[in-house]
Amino acid sequence: MSLPTAFDEYNEALDAGGIQVNACKSCGYESVTPRGVCPECYSDEWAVKEIDPVGTVYTHTKIHVAGNVTGVEAPFTVGVIEFDGGARLTVRLRGEDIEIGDEVELIESIEIDGKRVPVFQDR
């Protein structure tokens, strides 16, 4: 047994412009984060699918005081995106005047510390 998607696969899909989502075959719970068993129903049967990388802003913050792992100058914006089906993902947001509920799409992914960071922007 292992996680339904390996991080390498998630990063490869992201690099190719897609988002991999894990859907519980038993209760339908969806998450981008892979889980051994479904945190809602404890089933270990997952379907892995690639979704249209478009979602709405669930929450966001503009970071003014940053740590050393950023790849950009502060200030920059980080937010949580919710996809159709309920899965969420924390992403970089580009653009000003971002509000909860805005529809955003994946425009690129950048490599930071060997990991791919998704960047979303207003559609």
Place this chain on the structure above:
Amino acid sequence: MATLLLTGYDMKDANVIGVGMTDFGEHDRTLPELFTDAAQTAIKDAGVGAENLDALYLGNTFAGEIDGQSHLGPVAASYLGVSGLPVTRVEDACASSSNAFRQAVLAVESGRYDTVLVGGVERTSAATGYDTAERTTEFSRAADAQFEQPLGLTFPAAFALVTRRAMHQGRFTKRDMAEVAVKNHANGARNKRAHLQNEINVDDVLESPTIAEPLQLYDCAPFTDGATAVVVTSRERATELSDESVRVVATEQRTGRTPLHDKPDMGWLDAVEKAGLAAFEAADVGPGDVDVAEVHDCFSSAELLITEALGFAERGEAGTAVSNGRTALDGEMPVNPSGGLKAKGHPVGATGCAQIVEITEQLRGECDNRQVPNARLGLTQNLGGDFGSAVVTILEVDA
């Protein structure tokens, strides 16, 4: 959750019989030096000799990264002079020493140990020699290494995401958050061990530099160094030592789903709510029975979120509870009389036991000009990581 049946031991009650802490602030001293100070104070306060300790549980998060000292448990025990004891270091980010306290209580309740020393120690201030960006990065290590850290998600940013969601739900305002900071600074000004002892006003908060929107500098707890220690023993032993001590009526931990984006409602602290409900059930009391509480106000908004999750205020009413003075020192439900993390300071791994120290001293009536009158039942709530861990403990006067 499965029920654990303990056999072979007589279940006991556990009491707190000694507390100690260093001043919170900036200390250019090693972790073992700081912890020894707090531990010797607690052991003396308990009236037991160090030779009567059965075990040590020590909370700490950054010793390896910031202080270059792994294997901290046996090292700290050796400097204190109690090498030989079984020692366990507990790392649960900001909830490290409340989690360690819970382990100590479980060990005493099980009958395995009689008298246990528990504490926490951490250095996070500029005295460590690391700059703000470096320390901000260290703090962010408690966030998810795949989905959060590469984004540059700082700890203020993690709390800002939750705060923004709760504000979107119409639960509180920036002004309510500022009122929390003002209240906790007012309390900290009455606490000689607090890191920040200056009073501030709402404008000071609202005009302070922005850290991660909507959080500003005065919404945030400072980077603090310090150590705390508590002696826990069986109720039988506590009764032999003194006519009056403090009984642990409940200590519960629950965890929340990480990374943050997978929380069912990012504006609601479900792990805090669940730990609180479990503790209230174990103690057979409700939020209305609590006389005084210390909660995890690492950011001003966190106190509001926790006040609601624990049921001290209805959902959406925490802002009113602070602005109308209900959670002030002289209010109906005083929250963070010590000044909280916001003013007393937040030496990560020492914070949980600092809350136990304050509530114990409140229940013993030792808090001078920040004493909550007739406090009989007190609660502590400690949060770890990006809402991944929550510990709630209920203490009462045992006389």
